[in-house]
Amino acid sequence: xxxxxxxxxxxxxxxxxxxxxxxxxxxxxxxxxxxxxxxxxxxxxxxxxxxxxxxxxxxxxxxxxxxxxxxxxxxxxxxxxxxxxxxxxxxxxxxxxxxxxxxxxxxxxxxxxxxxxxxxxxxxxxxxxxxxxxxxxxxxxxxxx
Numbered sequence: 001x002x003x004x005x006x007x008x009x010x011x012x013x014x015x016x017x018x019x020x021x022x023x024x025x026x027x028x029x030x031x032x033x034x035x036x037x038x039x040x041x042x043x044x045x046x047x048x049x050x051x052x053x054x055x056x057x058x059x060x061x062x063x064x065x066x067x068x069x070x071x072x073x074x075x076x077x078x079x080x081x082x083x084x085x086x087x088x089x090x091x092x093x094x095x096x097x098x099x100x101x102x103x104x105x106x107x108x109x110x111x112x113x114x115x116x117x118x119x120x121x122x123x124x125x126x127x128x129x130x131x132x133x134x135x136x137x138x139x140x141x142x143x144x145x
Contacts, residue, residue, distance in 0.1 A: 039086030040066070049084040052076065 040046070044056050046068070054068035057075060064080040 036083065036086060039089050040080070040083065041089065044089045045087040047084045047087055048078060048082045050082065051084075053087065 040056065040059055042056050042058060045053065046056060046066075047053050048068075052068070052070060054070040054076065057067040057069045059066050066078050066080060066083065068076045068078055070076055
């Protein structure tokens with residue numbers, strides 16, 4: 001083959017790969033937008049594009065307005081496009097309750113309270129200071145630090 005034909009085939013292949021990636025990215029964006037729109041229901045917790053978290057109180061599809069409860073006694077009216085992501089849907093909020101009480105998802109009960117003394121756990125096989133001989137790491141008079 002001549003070098004010109006090889007060059008044209010190479011550039012044609014690059015264009016085909018570029019077009020395939022463009023279609024793939026557009027389909028992914030469409031799927032993400034559809035998933036976001038499905039999560040926009042009253043009771044869902046969302047984060048706006050400007051970083052405000054809140055719960056959807058009402059949603060007006062004709063005007064594309066969302067009334068967002070951000071705290072006790074405070075509400076914001078935002079445009080639908082200002083929603084960055086859905087943090088929890090109303091279905092997710094229902095699953096984090098047990099017998100009508102919310103379930104703690106973090107392990108806060110295992111952490112000590114402020115001022116509580118924690119006793120260190122010593123491993124007899126670890127190379128530490130031997131309380132009887134005063135040696136550290138098996139060499140008398142030297143520390144392993």
